[in-house]
Amino acid sequence: MAYAHPVQRRVVVPGQAPLIVVDPRTLVFSPAPPPPPVGYLPGAIPAIASPAFPGVVVAPVALRLNPASLLRIDEQRTHELIQFMVSEGLVPTPEEDMKRRDAMEQLKQIVLAWIKLVACRHGLPKEVISSTSATILPFGSYGLGVHGSDSDIDALCIGPSFATLEEDFFDVLKNMIQSRPEVSEVHCVKSAKVPLMRFKFGGINIDFPYTQLQAISVPEFVDIFDPYLVVSNETSWRSLSGVRANIRILQLVPSLKNFQSMLRCIKLWARRRGVYSHLLGFFGGIHLAILAAHVCQRYPNASISALMAIFFEYFWLWRWPEPVILLDNSIPFKYPDGRALMPILMPCSPFEWCNSNITKSTFTKIKAEFQRGHFLTRDLARPDFDWTFLFKPFPYVEKYSHFLRILLTAHDGDELRDWVGWVKSRFRSLLLKLEAVQGYCDPNPIEYMDHNVAEPNVVFYWGLSPNGCFSISVDAIKEDFMKSVNKDDTYSAYQGSTCKLDMLIVESCQLPKYIHLDKGSTKELKACWKILDYSNHMKPIYSQYTPQYSGGT
Numbered sequence: 326m327a328y329a330h331p332v333q334r335r336v337v338v339p340g341q342a343p344l345i346v347v348d349p350r351t352l353v354f355s356p357a358p359p360p361p362p363v364g365y366l367p368g369a370i371p372a373i374a375s376p377a378f379p380g381v382v383v384a385p386v387a388l389r390l391n392p393a394s395l396l397r398i399d400e401q402r403t404h405e406l407i408q409f410m411v412s413e414g415l416v417p418t419p420e421e422d423m424k425r426r427d428a429m430e431q432l433k434q435i436v437l438a439w440i441k442l443v444a445c446r447h448g449l450p451k452e453v454i455s456s457t458s459a460t461i462l463p464f465g466s467y468g469l470g471v472h473g474s475d476s477d478i479d480a481l482c483i484g485p486s487f488a489t490l491e492e493d494f495f496d497v498l499k500n501m502i503q504s505r506p507e508v509s510e511v512h513c514v515k516s517a518k519v520p521l522m523r524f525k526f527g528g529i530n531i532d533f534p535y536t537q538l539q540a541i542s543v544p545e546f547v548d549i550f551d552p553y554l555v556v557s558n559e560t561s562w563r564s565l566s567g568v569r570a571n572i573r574i575l576q577l578v579p580s581l582k583n584f585q586s587m588l589r590c591i592k593l594w595a596r597r598r599g600v601y602s603h604l605l606g607f608f609g610g611i612h613l614a615i616l617a618a619h620v621c622q623r624y625p626n627a628s629i630s631a632l633m634a635i636f637f638e639y640f641w642l643w644r645w646p647e648p649v650i651l652l653d654n655s656i657p658f659k660y661p662d663g664r665a666l667m668p669i670l671m672p673c674s675p676f677e678w679c680n681s682n683i684t685k686s687t688f689t690k691i692k693a694e695f696q697r698g699h700f701l702t703r704d705l706a707r708p709d710f711d712w713t714f715l716f717k718p719f720p721y722v723e724k725y726s727h728f729l730r731i732l733l734t735a736h737d738g739d740e741l742r743d744w745v746g747w748v749k750s751r752f753r754s755l756l757l758k759l760e761a762v763q764g765y766c767d768p769n770p771i772e773y774m775d776h777n778v779a780e781p782n783v784v785f786y787w788g789l790s791p792n793g794c795f796s797i798s799v800d801a802i803k804e805d806f807m808k809s810v811n812k813d814d815t816y817s818a819y820q821g822s823t824c825k826l827d828m829l830i831v832e833s834c835q836l837p838k839y840i841h842l843d844k845g846s847t848k849e850l851k852a853c854w855k856i857l858d859y860s861n862h863m864k865p866i867y868s869q870y871t872p873q874y875s876g877g878t
């Protein structure tokens with residue numbers, strides 16, 4: 326959709342460089358111009374120079390309503406949003422949180438027992454054995470306090486210098502964890518850039534990477550920013566970066582409560598609109614956390630409702646690929662290599678760019694979703710405003726007449742979980758191929774199950790060209806993709822095994838009745854893994870295989 330350039334006003338503030346004010350009322354869309362925004366909350370969106378718009382202020386100047394009415398509406402919307410969060414069950418119950426805390430506590434105890442055992446096995450002196458300790462620190466959404474009841478727990482295990490990754494962590498500790506009755510589905514992801522163990526503890530998915538510090542003992546509240554403690558190798562840095570990034574984010578946001586509520590809502594929005602899945606070319610949790618923190622930093626007094634509205638306006642207007650960097654004097658400013666479409670900087674040393682699989686197509690979709698979010702939230706005076714519109718599942722069937730159906734099958738649930746995880750980690754190459762021959766592709770991240778297929782299976786439906794024109798040869802695409810799937814020696818086991826992949830073009834009218842593409846991903850079906858546990862009397866389970874974010878591609 327084409328739009329005219331917004332009217333910009335030059336504003337001269339004494340003592341400052343001239344600024345340009347963009348009036349969002351003048352954003353004109355064709356063919357159907359949307360209703361103009363009527364008002365914004367004064368103070369919520371102060372005039373502030375955006376780094377994305379050098380010399381430009383993106384302060385709305387539409388203030389047709391008087392400040393008191395605006396404030397009332399803003400309070401009302403915030404109240405409604407909080408109610409919406411409750412009705413969606415976005416915040417886990419105290420019982421669920423207690424279960425998580427309990428799992429963390431028990432893991433800590435296991436790790437403490439483990440490190441004593443390891444010290445013994447290494448023949449260390451008695452004093453060292455009695456004084457040594459190891460710890461675990463939460464990160465990811467759980468560490469930020471924005472997890473849902475279905476989220477995993479990301480916890481970094483930190484051990485002293487004598488406890489090795491290969492033997493002590495992946496062998497000794499794995500065996501100790503595996504022997505616990507509350508633990509299931511343990512597997513090691515050794516080849517990822519951040520090697521980790523992954524398992525279920527009392528039904529909660531745990532992602533468990535490991536790092537060593539240059540110390541004989543690691544206290545419970547170790548300072549992971551201490552340069553003398555960190556082992557200077559890339560794996561250690563990377564493993565620590567999740568915890569460090571969280572600590573910086575939590576330090577930098579002005580209101581933790583608002584940040585957490587806003588991020589929970591943004592994550593739900595991203596899931597419902599099909600833009601939450603790092604491996605399928607969209608955002609992962611870390612990207613959204615930094616974007617949300619960025620907005621919170623700039624608008625410290627804004628309510629949750631205003632923060633949501635600003636988020637969409639801000640990142641729709643953002644001049645991508647201008648990088649998003651949190652306001653922090655300790656961050657050295659540097660530009661990405663030019664390939665990244667939406668570069669987002671990790672707010673901790675070594676200040677790397679968040680790993681991203683965003684492609685031209687997914688970038689287009691994300692931008693369109695920002696725009697939609699902006700149009701739905703920008704008008705404070707809109708009488709029919711309802712938060713549920715914002716979170717409406719993406720209407721795939723309405724948007725696309727044809728889909729690429731990718732069917733993955735395996736002999737049993739365990740094998741399927743690994744197979745799907747591996748194929749997903751190669752999806753970027755399929756996406757790029759489809760874009761090259763087809764121009765556009767919308768990889769719906771939701772994983773479905775085909776009841777008509779006898780084997781355990783997961784099916785993806787990726788939207789193809791919206792106008793119904795497509796020119797792809799599925800066989801050629803599949804052949805090309807399978808080269809990438811089978812490339813890595815580690816996974817050559819998949820060749821000739823019972824794991825299979827099939828591709829087919831289907832018209833929307835041919836979709837099985839029980840596949841509800843437009844129902845969207847609910848929060849329970851995180852990213853969305855409803856598969857059957859075939860070994861367990863067809864009981865539904867949720868796979869714990871969260872992608873290796875830095876493995877694969």
Ligand SMILES: Nc1ncnc2c1ncn2[C@@H]1O[C@H](COP(=O)(O)OP(=O)(O)OP(=O)(O)O)[C@@H](O)[C@H]1O
Nearest residue numbers: 465466467476477479567609610611679680681874
């Ligand atoms: N693409 C990435 N680039 C850099 N770090 C990443 C990336 N993906 C994940 N991580 C690190 O791993 C952590 C956990 O990732 P995970 O996929 O579990 O997402 P999350 O933020 O915890 O959200 P969710 O609630 O979906 O689990 C992130 O907080 C981040 O520190």
Ligand SMILES: [Mg+2]
Nearest residue numbers: 465466477479
């Ligand atoms: Mg997580």
Ligand SMILES: [Mg+2]
Nearest residue numbers: 477479532871
């Ligand atoms: Mg995780």
